[in-house]
Amino acid sequence: VVGVDLGGTKVLAGVVDHDGKVLSRYKAKTRQYKGQPSELLDLIAESVHGAVGDAHLELSAIEAVGVGIPGALDPTRDLVSVAPNLGWINLPARDELSKRLNGITVRLENDVRNAALAESVLGAGAGSQSMVAIFVGTGIGGGLIAHGELQRGTHGGAGEVGHTVIRAGRGLCSCGQKGHLEALAARPAVTAYIARHVKRGEKTTLVGRGHGKTDVQYLTSGDVEAAVKKGDALATRAVQRSARYVGLACGSLVNLLDPQLIVLGGGLVDAIGQQYLDWAAEAARPHILSKLAHDTPIVAAKLGDDAGLLGAALTARQA
């Protein structure tokens, strides 16, 4: 099968074998095609051909193509309802792509749900039947696995862990609402926390190292990681705060869903590593009601940037 991880800046296509091994990778830039669906669909088809060629295969040897979409699908998963970063609205992407690929079977799935699926089958949750994945980066996304299957919900919207209320009334979310996990714990919340305290005169190694006071909010996960590793008190507190909110969400999710494990990933978690997981678990444990579920593992995602591609391949395999 071919997995395609589609994003606002690039598309990555790869041939993946039955064991989840990536046989080829083909990358292309997508930014210039924002708002030009037809051209972007052409580019995706071209990337599939590229990945197949790089694996020294013919398209006829491919069983199906799975595509991860950075946006919302309709319940049939034939249509992309809205993908803001691509400028897509109500686009029948499944048929359009199939048409461009000699009628091959195409399956669409949300990109974050794909990553969760990949972690549950090939990554940190391999062998598990139920799992919650939380990815903490620019935003917070997630995915639910139950009975060994990705849970999509009634309208295909299930898994939006980032948009659950954790601290009612506090923290403005990208979606416009208050109190959501994303507003409290995603990377922008971490850098905003640092910026707020720098403004109040607090010292941090992040200022005076090429980052002006007003630039602190533009810090990357890598910048924050470096500061935490250096023992920067403010950066450490900011990350710990994020991890604790994610931990509260983990505790809540154990009480609500009682999964076999929780997997944490995404740019911020990957950058900080085990320390982030420890802080999250420490915050989560006291909230877990059931003694039997008290030690539910909270572990790091394993697949990194490959999760989207592998998840798309798994989605294709289900076709």
Add this chain to the structure above:
Amino acid sequence: VVGVDLGGTKVLAGVVDHDGKVLSRYKAKTRQYKGQPSELLDLIAESVHGAVGDAHLELSAIEAVGVGIPGALDPTRDLVSVAPNLGWINLPARDELSKRLNGITVRLENDVRNAALAESVLGAGAGSQSMVAIFVGTGIGGGLIAHGELQRGTHGGAGEVGHTVIRAGRGLCSCGQKGHLEALAARPAVTAYIARHVKRGEKTTLVGRGHGKTDVQYLTSGDVEAAVKKGDALATRAVQRSARYVGLACGSLVNLLDPQLIVLGGGLVDAIGQQYLDWAAEAARPHILSKLAHDTPIVAAKLGDDAGLLGAALTARQA
């Protein structure tokens, strides 16, 4: 089948036919048997016999008995791990009951999960495949239905909506943790809110009507209902606050699980009625991320006090 709804104060057993019709009801008081498991098991068996007799049947005509337990079961559901109101710990209640009922098949389930199951099959969620139930009373319990099945989770603990964090750091929960929905929205949170404001000198029709200032915290859902119906400003605000927190949980649950509907029940919701549902829905809607899920119905439970009995019967039927 016979359904048994077991509580800290009473046991209710009833014969239920294949259409969910209750053919007989047999009640007995349980309070005196707290910490005496063997005697209480005898009483439950006696109640089953009583219900069967009242329906003019023989025990041999009964296919199975389902029992709702006010506590936590082990994952096999053979054992009651802990039921505080009964004084039960690690009690092999399933076998013990079967033994007392000529070896008839017995199935145990948590009482709140039973009520959720009943609402999804015979009540407000009849015909649905996925549903979340939230029961607001002395505590807040819940249950999840997905793919037409009650979701139990890995250790049988799934569905504890009351113990999800909604406002981190605020409101001490019965479980000892802070910020849980139960701590913010269950009846004790409503009466504590009223008591707090009465102490600060705020006026309410609830004071001076046989309720001393210090007694306000002991108000029943009925007292609060009467005050709200009379237009009492403080009582109304207190109930609205509860409904809004429940609404935030509903919004979060739609984003997380995307169920077909959410059912609200329990003493406080039943007492206040549609007004409570309207307040909850009003708080929930803005938080729902997916346009397709925006109008997810938030409706009142239909089965009232029968939900536990009918759920126990459904649990028996699955045997």
